[in-house]
Amino acid sequence: MEGARFGGTFITTCKDKWTGAIKWSDTSHNLVVSTGLIHLLDVGLSGGTANSTWHIGLMEATPTVATGDIMSTHGFDESTVYSQANRVEWEEGRTGVSVSNTGNLATFTLNVDGSTIGGAFLASSNTKNGTAGVLLCGAAFSGGDKTGDSGDKLEVTYTFSAADDGV
Numbered sequence: 001m002e003g004a005r006f007g008g009t010f011i012t013t014c015k016d017k018w019t020g021a022i023k024w025s026d027t028s029h030n031l032v033v034s035t036g037l038i039h040l041l042d043v044g045l046s047g048g049t050a051n052s053t054w055h056i057g058l059m060e061a062t063p064t065v066a067t068g069d070i071m072s073t074h075g076f077d078e079s080t081v082y083s084q085a086n087r088v089e090w091e092e093g094r095t096g097v098s099v100s101n102t103g104n105l106a107t108f109t110l111n112v113d114g115s116t117i118g119g120a121f122l123a124s125s126n127t128k129n130g131t132a133g134v135l136l137c138g139a140a141f142s143g144g145d146k147t148g149d150s151g152d153k154l155e156v157t158y159t160f161s162a163a164d165d166g167v
Helices: 034-045
Strands: 004-015 022-029 054-059 088-090 093-095 098-100 106-109 115-117 119-123 135-140 146-148 153-164
Touching: 004 119, 004 135, 004 146, 022 135, 022 146, 034 135, 054 135, 054 153, 088 106, 119 153
Parallel strands: none
Antiparallel strands: 004 022, 004 153, 054 088, 054 119, 093 098, 098 153, 106 153, 115 146, 119 135
16 A cells, blocks of 8 residues: 655754854654644645644653654653743745755754753644644654753754655
8 A cells, every 4th residue: 555654854953152063963753643644634635724833842851752642742851941932933945845944944042051952843832841732743863862051052954745655
């Protein structure tokens, strides 16, 4: 049976607060959770209401993302160790069968020395540590937890694509 593949990749880079040099970078492939897939189907094929904006959030150490996760109940703790008041807006552009924020990176400024970050997620709500809205997807860092210091910048790129399995 052929079908479609939906998924994406988070690329997260930590830059030093003083020099801007890259401290670390991680590329992680996400899991699109069931509520995220249902939302995409509802909007694309069933006349559902689209979300006008999506937001990137950060996960604390050792996150687990599962297909049954929703914003109010999930297998990870949200990290709030950044100075922005809300989750950072994902300002995407579409190219072919992909959408990405490569032209407008989501940037977080860490505000705690020794901050441990374990991954990233995409949600419809901008509320930091909030439980409302649609959780679309999330991913733990492929190389395990990472640390940063107050003033360091985390730049997050998220690219989502869809393709026929036959492609």
